[in-house]
Amino acid sequence: MKIVLASASPRRSQLLKMMGIEDFTVIADTSDEHLTPGLSPEQQVCKLSVQKAQNVSLLCNQNDLLIAADTLVYLDGRPLGKPTSQSDARDMLRRLSGRAHSVYTGVTLLKNDKHSSHAEKTDVFFRELSENEILRYVNTGEPMDKAGAYAIQEGAASFARRIEGDFFNIMGLPLCRLSIMLKDFGVEPAA
Numbered sequence: 001m002k003i004v005l006a007s008a009s010p011r012r013s014q015l016l017k018m019m020g021i022e023d024f025t026v027i028a029d030t031s032d033e034h035l036t037p038g039l040s041p042e043q044q045v046c047k048l049s050v051q052k053a054q055n056v057s058l059l060c061n062q063n064d065l066l067i068a069a070d071t072l073v074y075l076d077g078r079p080l081g082k083p084t085s086q087s088d089a090r091d092m093l094r095r096l097s098g099r100a101h102s103v104y105t106g107v108t109l110l111k112n113d114k115h116s117s118h119a120e121k122t123d124v125f126f127r128e129l130s131e132n133e134i135l136r137y138v139n140t141g142e143p144m145d146k147a148g149a150y151a152i153q154e155g156a157a158s159f160a161r162r163i164e165g166d167f168f169n170i171m172g173l174p175l176c177r178l179s180i181m182l183k184d185f186g187v188e189p190a191a
Contacts (some may be wrong), residue, residue: 001111003187006056006068007172011153015173016067020190024067029055033070035079042119044079045070045106050117053110065185066110071172073148075101083149089138092149096159097129101148103170109181116181120174122165124152129159147172 005016008028016024029052035044048070057066073080075095083089101124108117137156143149150156152163152170166174179189 002064004064004066006052011171012173027056041074041104045104046117049106049108053108068108071105071147080148089143089149093134096126100125105169120169120177122169125162126159127161
């Protein structure tokens with residue numbers, strides 16, 4: 001059995017290694033993601049992670065264990081994906097400033113005909129951000145490939161005054177949930 005991470009995210013690769021899973025292959029799903037109206041946040045992220053796993057499974061052996069994840073930021077019940085421009089990133093950060101939002105990650109494991117999907121939610125409470133802070137952060141380019149236009153583990157580390165839930169979920173892979181799911185597939189992370 002080979003473990004395949006169905007994600008090009010360097011953060012997800014780093015988190016898998018942090019769990020003690022060193023031997024895995026990365027195969028990114030390059031298809032477009034489309035949100036489905038009417039789904040709850042949990043349903044939305046699970047649907048997207050299942051799609052990623054199924055798409056990548058076409059490139060793998062049947063006995064491979066696929067790990068796929070999708071993360072979305074929700075503010076006032078509406079999803080904030082990755083910003084499409086610097087202006088979009090600034091707008092997202094202005095909306096998040098001084099407010100609470102939720103980060104949802106759907107995780108899917110797929111092997112042979114067996115699959116398991118779960119959603120994890122983490123609430124993040126941002127402090128008030130000045131316009132200058134927002135501009136400086138967006139100018140670093142860091143927000144451009146991140147859901148909600150920020151990386152909590154990098155330049156936006158000082159933005160969150162409080163977090164409720166799995167910190168690693170905000171980075172895109174809820175490690176506690178994933179470790180439980182892996183055990184159901186016969187994988188015991190080393191760490």
